[in-house]
Amino acid sequence: xxxxxxxxxxxxxxxxxxxxxxxxxxxxxxTKEEGKQRAIAKGVRRLHSRKSGHLEPFTRVALVLAKGxxxxxxxxxxxxxxxxxxxxxxxxxxxxxxxxxxLDRFTPEDGENQVLYKLIIETLSRLEKEEILxxxxxxxxxxxxxxxGFRLQLIxxxxxxxxxxxxxxxxxxLDGGILCPDCGHGRSAAVPISxxxxxxxxxxxxxxxxxxxxxxxxxxxxxxxxxxxxxYFTFLLERKLNSPSFIKEIRGFYKT
Numbered sequence: 001x002x003x004x005x006x007x008x009x010x011x012x013x014x015x016x017x018x019x020x021x022x023x024x025x026x027x028x029x030x031t032k033e034e035g036k037q038r039a040i041a042k043g044v045r046r047l048h049s050r051k052s053g054h055l056e057p058f059t060r061v062a063l064v065l066a067k068g069x070x071x072x073x074x075x076x077x078x079x080x081x082x083x084x085x086x087x088x089x090x091x092x093x094x095x096x097x098x099x100x101x102x103l104d105r106f107t108p109e110d111g112e113n114q115v116l117y118k119l120i121i122e123t124l125s126r127l128e129k130e131e132i133l134x135x136x137x138x139x140x141x142x143x144x145x146x147x148x149g150f151r152l153q154l155i156x157x158x159x160x161x162x163x164x165x166x167x168x169x170x171x172x173x174l175d176g177g178i179l180c181p182d183c184g185h186g187r188s189a190a191v192p193i194s195x196x197x198x199x200x201x202x203x204x205x206x207x208x209x210x211x212x213x214x215x216x217x218x219x220x221x222x223x224x225x226x227x228x229x230x231x232y233f234t235f236l237l238e239r240k241l242n243s244p245s246f247i248k249e250i251r252g253f254y255k256t
Contacts, residue, residue, distance in 0.1 A: 153177025
């Protein structure tokens with residue numbers, strides 16, 4: 001990375017873009033050294049723009065940015081990884097959109113986090129290559145929660161601190177973890193969680209990505225975990241995410 005007051009040379013992932021003026025685009029980027037930044041790509045919507053193919057969502061790109069009055073301006077862009085399968089396969093597109101939306105919603109601008117940058121690159125690569133998408137997605141969710149300071153307490157009851165035994169439990173998003181049946185029963189903020197779902201959440205929280213790939217998770221348990229995780233993110237953000245409904249819609253389309 002090369003940076004001075006007026007120029008920033010860096011690597012980034014394009015999170016999203018919006019049309020800006022007659023021919024420009026406003027980009028939201030997650031850069032390797034400077035975290036989330038906004039930048040203007042001038043003339044990129046013109047038919048013969050050389051930058052347009054390098055600045056699509058999910059793309060990892062090398063950039064040279066010049067400081068404008070209010071925003072960075074893209075002066076050079078070269079795609080390092082297009083993650084092309086994420087744009088071809090709608091199921092993969094929907095999952096990648098979820099990954100990007102989580103990152104975008106949780107991260108403020110101007111917050112360096114190179115570990116998080118590495119995680120997003122690895123996750124997009126895994127979503128492009130893996131046959132089963134549940135594993136890279138859940139691994140990403142658990143690592144993201146760790147990096148952002150929202151790690152779930154899954155070993156002991158968050159209320160009485162007793163060790164969780166092998167039976168169905170409760171989970172409280174307000175309390176940030178598992179409640180034993182005695183503490184969770186009748187508690188308005190607690191929802192049931194099966195022991196199987198809890199077992200896999202623990203496994204993904206403490207294991208390397210390679211180790212998580214050995215897990216064989218039945219579809220009903222996958223569905224339970226997805227619902228629990230979506231509810232936790234909704235609680236943390238105080239609003240619903242858009243991409244989970246897109247994933248459900250695409251899955252329904254392929255089943256018909």
